Amino acid sequence: MKKMKVILYMLVFLLVLVLTSCATNNNKILTIDDVTTAITDEGIEMKEIERNPRNIFQLDLNGVAPNVYTIQDNELTIYVFENETERQKGMDEFKERLGSATIDTDKFTYEINNVVLFYVYTADTIDEKMESVINKLSS
Secondary structure, three states: OHHHHHHHHHHHHHHHHHHHHHHHHHOOOOOHHHHHHHHHHOOOOOEEEOOOOOOHHHOOEOOEOOEEEEEOOEEEEEEEOOOHHHHHHHHHHHHHHHOOOOOOHHHHEEEEOOEEEEEEOOOOOOOHHHHHHHHHHHO
C-alpha cells in the first residue's frame, strides 16, 4: 500500500511538471533577435531608424527604449520587456500617456508574450507577411 502511494505521488508530480512546462512554453520570453529574425525570415526588408521622441509610438515605456524600423512606407516599433508583467505595465503607461487622443491604437498594437509591436501601416489592412510574422511569434 505504501508503495502505491509513492507511485501515485510520483505520477501526480510528473503530471504537474509536464503541464507546467507546456504552459511555460506558450509564454516564451522573446528577444529582439527573435522578432527581427521572424520578420526577415518572411522576406521582409527592414531598416533601423532613429527614434522620434515626440512620436507617441516611440516613447520609453516602463523604462524600455524601443527599437524603430521602417518597412517600405510603414513604421515598426518593437519593445522587449523582461516579462509579461512588465509589458503590461508598459502598456498601462502607454494608455495613460495617450489620454483622450483619438488615435486607433488597437489597429497598430500587437502584444506577444513580453513584446509590444506597434506596426503603423498606411494600407487599410495589415499585409499578409507581417500578419504571418505576428502569428508565428504568438504560437
